[in-house]
Amino acid sequence: MTPAPTTDSPPLSGRAIIDGLHATGIEFVVSVPDVCTSSGLLQPISSEPGLRLVRVCKEDEGVSICAALSFCDRRAILLMQQTGLMDSLNALRAVGVDYQNPVCMVIGLLGHEGGTDLRQSRSFGVRVIPEVLEAMGIRYCVLNVDADILAAMEAIAQAYSLSAPIAILLGRNPA
Amino acid sequence: MKPTMMRDECLRTLARHYTNQLVVSVYTTCFEWLAICPKALNYVSVGAMGQAGSHALGLALGRPDQEVWVLDGDGSLLMNLGCLVTLAGASPPNLTHFVFQNGCYEANQSMPLPVATPIDFAAIARGAGVPSALRIADTETLDQWLRSRGPASGPTVVDLAVRSSAQAYPQRYDHIHSAAAREDFRQALRARPGAGARR
Numbered sequence: 001m002t003p004a005p006t007t008d009s010p011p012l013s014g015r016a017i018i019d020g021l022h023a024t025g026i027e028f029v030v031s032v033p034d035v036c037t038s039s040g041l042l043q044p045i046s047s048e049p050g051l052r053l054v055r056v057c058k059e060d061e062g063v064s065i066c067a068a069l070s071f072c073d074r075r076a077i078l079l080m081q082q083t084g085l086m087d088s089l090n091a092l093r094a095v096g097v098d099y100q101n102p103v104c105m106v107i108g109l110l111g112h113e114g115g116t117d118l119r120q121s122r123s124f125g126v127r128v129i130p131e132v133l134e135a136m137g138i139r140y141c142v143l144n145v146d147a148d149i150l151a152a153m154e155a156i157a158q159a160y161s162l163s164a165p166i167a168i169l170l171g172r173n174p175a
Numbered sequence: 176m177k178p179t180m181m182r183d184e185c186l187r188t189l190a191r192h193y194t195n196q197l198v199v200s201v202y203t204t205c206f207e208w209l210a211i212c213p214k215a216l217n218y219v220s221v222g223a224m225g226q227a228g229s230h231a232l233g234l235a236l237g238r239p240d241q242e243v244w245v246l247d248g249d250g251s252l253l254m255n256l257g258c259l260v261t262l263a264g265a266s267p268p269n270l271t272h273f274v275f276q277n278g279c280y281e282a283n284q285s286m287p288l289p290v291a292t293p294i295d296f297a298a299i300a301r302g303a304g305v306p307s308a309l310r311i312a313d314t315e316t317l318d319q320w321l322r323s324r325g326p327a328s329g330p331t332v333v334d335l336a337v338r339s340s341a342q343a344y345p346q347r348y349d350h351i352h353s354a355a356a357r358e359d360f361r362q363a364l365r366a367r368p369g370a371g372a373r374r
Contacts, residue, residue, distance in 0.1 A: 028236065054236065055264055057257030061229040064221070068233025071218070071361050073371065076233075094222030099357060 010175035011115065011145045014040040017106075017174055018048055020149045024156045025075045026104075030054045030062035034081035036108030040174035042079060059084030060091035067101035075160060077104045082129050085167070089136065096165035097137055103165040104156050114172035115144050133167050140167035178336035180314045182275055183344070185337055186211045188314045189244070189273070192321040197238070197364065199231040200246035202282045204275050205351060207344045208246055215363035219351040225254025228262060228272055235267035235330075240369035242269050249276040250288060252296065256303075262330050263304030270330045272300075275337050285339070293336065300332035312336040 018041070021029070029045050031053065046053050056062050062078040069076045085092075085107055096103040111123030121127050133140045141155050142148070152168045159166040182204065190212040199218045200208045209217060218234065221227050231245040252258075252274050262272065274296045279285040288294070300308035306329040311317045317335070324331075350356055364370065 052236070054232075054261070056229075056261045058255070060223065060226065061232075061255065061258055061261055064223075064226040064229035065233035065236070067220075068218075068230040069237040071357075071364060072234060072237025073365070074237040091223040091226055095220075095226065098352070099220055099222055100354070 012143060012170065012172040012174045013146055014044055014174040016146045016149055017041060017143070018044060018051070020153045021077065022050060024153045026051065026077055026156070027074050028052050028054060028066075028069055028076035029079055030056055030065050030076055031079040032056055032059050032062070032081075032084055034079070034084070034108040034110070036081060036110055036170065036173045037079060037106075041106075045079070058087070060088040063088050063091040063095050063103050066103045067095045067099070070102050070160070070163075075104075075156075077106050077156070079106045081108045081110050082125060082169075083110060085129070086125075086132070089132070092138070092165060093136065100163045101165070102159040102163050104159050105165070105167045106170065107167055108170050108173065112171065116171075118142065118169065118171065129169065138165050138167055140169055142169045142171045144171040178277075178312050178338050180312065180317070180335075180337055181340045182277065182337040183207050183211065183340035183342060184314050185275070185317060185335055186246070188317050188321070189246075191318070194242075195367070196242045196244045197231075197234050198244045198246060199227050199234065201227045201248055201251050203339075203344075204246045204248060206346050207340060209347060209350070210344045215359055216367075218360050220357050220360070225251050225258075227251060228255060228258035231270055231272065232258070232262060232265060232267065235270040236265060238364065238367075238369070239267065239269055240372065241364075241367060243267075243271070245270070245272040247272060247274050248281070249274060249278065249294060249296070250280045253288065253294075256299065259300050259303035259305055259332065263306075266306075266329045268327045268329050271327075272330065272332045274332065274334050276334060277337050277339055281339060296334040297332060300334075305330055305332050307331040308334070310334040310336065
C-alpha cells in the first residue's frame with residue numbers, strides 16, 4: 001500500500017498516509033484543523049470514501065470520541081497539531097493511559113524544520129514533545145518520508161492489540 | 176424555572192423508560208444512576224471532567240443502531256461546551272444529552288458555579304445548532320416527554336432543573352475507574368444485536 005518514493009514525489013505524501021489508514025482499518029478521522037496538515041491530509045480526508053471525518057471544536061473531545069469508538073470495535077485517528085496534544089493531556093492521561101484505550105493520534109508539528117531531529121528543533125514547542133510523550137508513557141513514532149508509513153501502520157495496529165495510545169508525529173508536512 | 180424535582184426522582188423517571196440505551200453518566204449523577212438502574216450498558220469510563228458528551232458521541236457514531244443517553248452535570252458540561260457544536264455538526268439522531276442542572280459542583284463540597292442564576296442550556300444547545308432542545312423542571316413533564324417523543328431526526332439536549340437528592344448513594348469511584356467496568360460494558364455492547372455491522 002505504501003508507494004516507493006520517487007524523485008518526483010513529495011517526501012511525505014498525504015495520499016500514502018490515507019492509503020495506510022485504510023489498510024489499518026481506520027474508519028473515522030476526528031480532527032481540529034492544523035496548518036501543517038490541512039491541505040495535505042485533512043482536505044483530502046474530507047472527501048475520502050470510507051473515512052468519516054468528525055470535526056471537533058477542541059482536541060480533548062477527540063480523545064474521548066476515539067476511545068468510545070474503540071468500545072464499538074471501530075478504529076479512529078485523532079488528527080491535530082502538537083498544541084492540541086498539549087491541551088489534551090489530562091483527557092489523554094485519564095482516557096488513554098489510565099483506562100488503557102487505543103487513542104491513535106496523528107500530530108502535525110507547528111514550527112518544526114521538516115525532516116530534522118525533533119529534539120534539535122529551534123521550536124521549544126516541538127523539542128518538548130518527545131519528552132512529554134515519554135513522561136506520559138505514550139509510545140510514538142516519527143514520519144519523515146513515505147517509507148516510514150509502514151511503521152506507523154504497525155504502530156496503529158499495535159495500539160489496538162495492546163489497547164494503548166500511540167502518537168504518530170509528522171516530521172514533515174504531508175503534501 | 177424553579178426546580179421541583181430531586182435528581183434521584185428524575186433518574187427514577189428515566190429508569191422507568193429505560194430500554195437498553197447506552198448510558199454515559201458522570202459524578203454524583205453516575206453514582207445515583209448506578210444504584211437506581213444498574214445495567215451492563217452503563218458507560219462509566221468518562222475519565223476527565225467535561226468529556227461525557229464526547230464519549231457519548233463516539234458511541235452514537237460507532238453504534239448508530241443503539242440509542243445513547245448522556246447524564247451530564249452542569250459544571251461538567253461547562254468544561255466542554257464546544258461539544259454541543261460538535262454534536263450539532265455530527266448530528267447523530269440516536270443521542271440524547273440530559274444536563275442535570277443544580278447550580279453547583281456537588282462532588283466538590285457543592286461549590287457554586289461561576290454564575291448564580293440558572294443557565295439556559297437548552298438555548299445554548301439551540302444556538303449551537305442542536306435541532307431539538309428543551310428545559311424540564313418537574314418529573315411529570317419529563318415522564319410525559321419520554322412517553323410522547325417519537326423517532327428523532329437529530330440529537331436532543333434536555334436541560335433538567337433539579338435539586339440535590341435527599342438520600343445519599345454509594346460513591347463507587349473504584350468501580351467507575353475499574354478495568355472490569357470497561358470490559359463489562361465492551362462485552363455487553365458486543366452482545367447487542369447489530370454488533371459488527373458497518374455503515
